[in-house]
Amino acid sequence: MQPINAELIIRNPLFESFNPEDMEAILKCISAHVKKYDRDQIIFMAGDKIESVGLILQGSVQLIKEDVWGNRNIVAHLEQGGLIGEALVCAGIIESPVTAICTENTTVLYLNFKRVLNFCSNACAFHSKLIENLLKVLAKNSLLISEKLDIISMRTTREKLYQYLLTQFREQKKNPFNVPLNRNQLADYLCVERSAMSRELSKMKAEGIIDYKKHDFTLLDLDENE
């Protein structure tokens, strides 16, 4: 087993209000172990069995889905601190509906929560606290999903783009901000056609609504109250 950087882990909301000195015992209790992946490597495919929750220690992972027509839908783009499969494991769903793929070299910490969830919560003093934290994480995540829902519920490509950029701006709290997806991925995330999106981006730039260069975007028409 590789040594685990406890510093990074304890900052995760999952382990909020845990004692640093207890972490070793906790991690052992949930059979924590680290695994490294290369860029473009697939962590698991849609349909694979999911047994443990993954916590991204380093790198980034995308959850994607492809429909019968071959359209690729990027369900989520997760970065350091992000959790993989927590809803599935908690809901007791075995087969993953999504494929998880690394978009860069990535380190994942696997946590086996089955024991925490299925056996008596008092078996280990940390269990009940862990479950409470898990509850909060799940609740926040379900609100995060509805953020994506807000974006792709927009009717036009322009509205989707704008909503996406606004969300990024609000999360990063700075105006020239960074878009972690390339154009192709952004189109897949927004569920639109890449070239149509590119056309719309150009138009919005021409109209002075936004500016961008590569991955750096600027919103030019923000109210002063934003």
Add this chain to the structure above:
Amino acid sequence: MQPINAELIIRNPLFESFNPEDMEAILKCISAHVKKYDRDQIIFMAGDKIESVGLILQGSVQLIKEDVWGNRNIVAHLEQGGLIGEALVCAGIIESPVTAICTENTTVLYLNFKRVLNFCSNACAFHSKLIENLLKVLAKNSLLISEKLDIISMRTTREKLYQYLLTQFREQKKNPFNVPLNRNQLADYLCVERSAMSRELSKMKAEGIIDYKKHDFTLLDLDENE
């Protein structure tokens, strides 16, 4: 306080594996109380403060959102047994991002989970079990949201319709099945224009892909393995 039909409540996953005879104490502990609403009555508006979780005892509720352009987005259509605001309360979010409106005469049981979530879990013997159940409910719900995500991620109106109908069919497990939304609401749910949707429905009927009359829909091209 109105008398509460404990039969209906105990069947909810939230109270799974609770003793019927304990229910009275539990409900008291979480200040359970019933409220009735008329058809079209608004339970709360987007921006209102949410303090407790609502369990639909009877009737149906829609969660809707309207954007700056006035487009209405039906985020969810909840029926008997559905929960309102559970993710918000668990995540500690106060202001609701959605408006909740009754689509028929509706009875809601309000549960004050703040005590369960914020104070010591051992204060009441039921707390930890309740939190565990809550965990499962949240996890399942977050998977339900991604079901809607699957639907509106489809690129065309036809694909969205088909995906929606397939989902309904799978849930109801019968082939002429019932669509709980009227055409206007369905269009809002799918985030498309009503008349365009109507046009597409007609085409799909003409092509022998589906059949429908009012709220009864039939999928005509199912594989035998569905």
Add this chain to the structure above:
DNA sequence: ATGAATATGTTGCAAATGCAACTTAAGAGG
């Protein structure tokens, strides 16, 4: 530096969609 691979932008065209206005059907209430 060079060439290949990949990412991004552009554009014509056909198809899909939104919008508006209208027709038809269904349901509610007297």
Add this chain to the structure above:
DNA sequence: CCTCTTAAGTTGCATTTGCAACATATTCAT
């Protein structure tokens, strides 16, 4: 039974989008 209201379907037209093919720019390995 009739009338009013609401829901659903239809259609022409302008706009948007997807698709395909291509042009340009960037990145990366050698």
